[in-house]
Amino acid sequence: MADTQSAVSEQVPQDGADQASETARMNMIQAINSAMDVMMARDAGVVVMGEDVGYFGGVFRATAGLQKKYGKTRVFDTPITECGIIGVAVGMGAYGLRPVPEIQFADYIYPALDQLVSEAARLRYRSSGEFTAPITVRSPFGGGIFGGQTHSQSPEGLFTHMSGIKTVIPSTPYDAKGLLIAAIEDNDPTIFFEPKRIYNGPFNGHWDRPAENWSKHPAGAVPEGYYKIPLGKANVVREGQAVTMLAYGTMVHVCAQVVADTGVDAEIIDLRTLVPLDIETIEASVKKTGRCLIVHEATRTAGFGAELSALVQERCFYHLEAPVERVTGFDTPYPHSLEWAYFPGPVRIGQALKKILKD
Structure with missing residues (x-):
């Protein structure tokens, strides 16, 4: 029987993983950054966009260093317009790119609902497969940082109701990287919600605060190279x-x-x-x-x-x-x-x- 204290035990790379890839200890933010780095290196069509994702590296630093490594045409800042961010991403996806837009907080995603529901979710169906919307919308969600009413919501139920959109929520750095890679490679739009309460570590010992860093936790062991976890597998x-x-x-x-x-x-x-x-x-x-x-x-x-x-x-x-x-x-x-x-x-x-x- 699995050890409950560990929550998620050490896991083996799967589904096309580079078995020779070395393992590093990462928190969830670092694992998400690594996933985007791996995919940008493998696929020139992967672009990262959003508010402050470039030079600043994102409000939680999930995109830190990517603009310096891949340039301003592949990692770029956008105006503060969530509707515009997703609308542009849908167009990029239809053109053949694989955009990974970031919405700074899940609470800010509502202005983009029309683009997600009316355009991204339906594009493959309304075009009879001629066009797709392979976009992965990353966003921190949930509470845990005392962010108040506009930085702490959990709107996943909205997206599970919308046919044509996939919804992913990881619980460990290992899963975060493998699931994000799978989402980026998927040809359908995916909402990738990141629980910011465990961005930096698990909640062991005390449910209300992190008692240790992911670097000491078995689930913090993440292959540095490519691997993915299939969407739809618990x-x-x-x-x-x-x-x-x-x-x-x-x-x-x-x-x-x-x-x-x-x-x-x-x-x-x-x-x-x-x-x-x-x-x-x-x-x-x-x-x-x-x-x-x-x-x-x-x-x-x-x-x-x-x-x-x-x-x-x-x-x-x-x-x-x-x-x-x-x-x-x-x-x-x-x-x-x-x-x-x-x-x-x-x-x-x-x-x-x-x-x-x-x-």
Whole structure:
């Protein structure tokens, strides 16, 4: 059985990885930077664009050094116009490039919704495959930095509802690099949300602050060369028999810590990609355990957990020993001063585990 404290154990490069590539210890920001660096070196059509991504290297420094290495025509700053950034990216993709636009915070993505939904998501279908929109929209999302209402939202549910868009959320540096490379190579538009609460390290020991850096964590071991993780393949980070816990991003680590503290024999599944969803792995786990707990940071109503709950009910009804439970953010505007109370944490997750195991 996997060690819960490690959350995600050392992994082996897969799917076309350079097996000779040396491994380095990276945090998530460094792994994301490495993914873009690798892809820009492999494919001259990969371009990086966004507000302050050039000389400044991005607000979180995820693009640091790329403009100096690849020049201002491949890594360039844009005006503060999210609609314009994505609109230009869609045109670049139709022309044959592979743009990787950055939206500084997920909260700023709303002005670009029309370009994403009406243009990017539909381009391949409306042109009968003549044109595609191979764009990968990177954006930090979620709370954890006391950024307030306009720097802390989790809007992933919006994009999972839009046909034609893929939605990816990594939980470790290893996954972040492999999934980002896969997204950049994909011919469909992808929203790549990066949980900024774990940009620099995992949350072990204390759920409310990083107790160690990724450099000391097994999941911080990242191949320096090319490798990718297929979109639509979940990761069972801990095997168990009592209950299935479904999570993604930061919540994978919070769930792992709760399981370590309570001793519950839970199976923890990191979804990795919400669309496409690895429903087969979910179904097999729930049919084994008979119970399912879903954890995500976004608001409860119409959150992605509602879709997960419906799918589990439809596919696993006769195997369920208890109702499917959800632990989520609250249905309120993001509470700056009460940020840590808003997050699903040990108390609420622990209460949900007790309830589902009692039934």
